[in-house]
Amino acid sequence: MTPTPTHTEGTETEPLDACPALAAVDEIGTKWRLIVLHVLLDGEKRFNELEQETGGSSSTLSRVLKELEDSGVVNRRVEDRPLATYYSLSESGQELTPVFDELKRWADSNLQVSSKGD
Amino acid sequence: MTPTPTHTEGTETEPLDACPALAAVDEIGTKWRLIVLHVLLDGEKRFNELEQETGGSSSTLSRVLKELEDSGVVNRRVEDRPLATYYSLSESGQELTPVFDELKRWADSNLQVSSKGD
DNA sequence: CGGCATCCCTTTTGATACTG
DNA sequence: CAGTATCAAAAGGGATGCCG
Numbered sequence: 197m198t199p200t201p202t203h204t205e206g207t208e209t210e211p212l213d214a215c216p217a218l219a220a221v222d223e224i225g226t227k228w229r230l231i232v233l234h235v236l237l238d239g240e241k242r243f244n245e246l247e248q249e250t251g252g253s254s255s256t257l258s259r260v261l262k263e264l265e266d267s268g269v270v271n272r273r274v275e276d277r278p279l280a281t282y283y284s285l286s287e288s289g290q291e292l293t294p295v296f297d298e299l300k301r302w303a304d305s306n307l308q309v310s311s312k313g314d
Numbered sequence: 315m316t317p318t319p320t321h322t323e324g325t326e327t328e329p330l331d332a333c334p335a336l337a338a339v340d341e342i343g344t345k346w347r348l349i350v351l352h353v354l355l356d357g358e359k360r361f362n363e364l365e366q367e368t369g370g371s372s373s374t375l376s377r378v379l380k381e382l383e384d385s386g387v388v389n390r391r392v393e394d395r396p397l398a399t400y401y402s403l404s405e406s407g408q409e410l411t412p413v414f415d416e417l418k419r420w421a422d423s424n425l426q427v428s429s430k431g432d
Numbered sequence: 433c434g435g436c437a438t439c440c441c442t443t444t445t446g447a448t449a450c451t452g
Numbered sequence: 453c454a455g456t457a458t459c460a461a462a463a464g465g466g467a468t469g470c471c472g
Contacts, residue, residue, distance in 0.1 A: 242433080242434085244433065254434080254436085255435090255436075255437085255438095257435090258434085258436065259436095261435095274434095278433095279433075279434090280433070280434080281433085281434055281435090
């Protein structure tokens with residue numbers, strides 16, 4: 197039965213990008229972007245620090261950081277004095293906090309940190 | 315995959331594996347997993363429907379579905395009568411709702427469906 | 433130190449074809 | 453319809469080296 201599925205809008209085109217959530221997934225839904233974003237939630241970091249805290253290589257960081265900058269979620273600030281580059285979350289980037297907050301909550305409830313007593 | 319944080323555990327600056335959010339990213343933080351999860355949030359779907367609604371190929375769906383089942387976020391149900399397989403979110407999977415809800419909210423506020431024509 | 437280019441290996445994804 | 457296997461292509465990611 198159910199010849200009339202209410203969810204079938206009859207759209208032949210994949211409205212994947214038409215859905216805000218999917219659009220978001222497309223923008224930040226990759227492992228490294230999420231990792232970098234998460235680290236940045238802690239505050240402004242230098243390229244150097246990101247490498248260490250994320251465990252990613254410079255090439256990877258360089259790429260992801262640029263993607264994130266392009267997406268407008270990350271801000272880059274160059275300091276002349278000590279001559280250092282600082283990365284931080286932009287306004288929209290910081291608004292991702294609740295997302296990570298819920299993710300963390302979910303993980304805490306449904307995932308187990310497993311045996312970390314190694 | 316598996317970032318394998320082989321960094322020096324001597325510092326407490328990179329508790330990547332100790333962070334639940336990162337563990338979650340590791341479990342569901344991939345494009346296809348997020349897409350499938352999102353579609354499943356709409357309700358129980360057949361393999362067939364998932365292929366069309368996600369736009370993924372059978373091999374990709376098959377793989378991702380299995381990963382999700384393995385993670386315990388997706389449940390598989392085989393119906394004998396019409397002989398059909400139904401996929402749905404498990405308890406933990408459904409608890410991802412707030413995550414996607416926040417993600418959608420973020421996208422709606424910070425992302426714009428913008429120019430999708432060109 | 434920040435960042436990029438290059439080389440190269442690994443993972444992901446898709447097409448296609450085939451089976452139950 | 454559901455699901456798998458194989459193969460080839462693409463993207464991801466790391467190591468190294470180099471330059472500002």
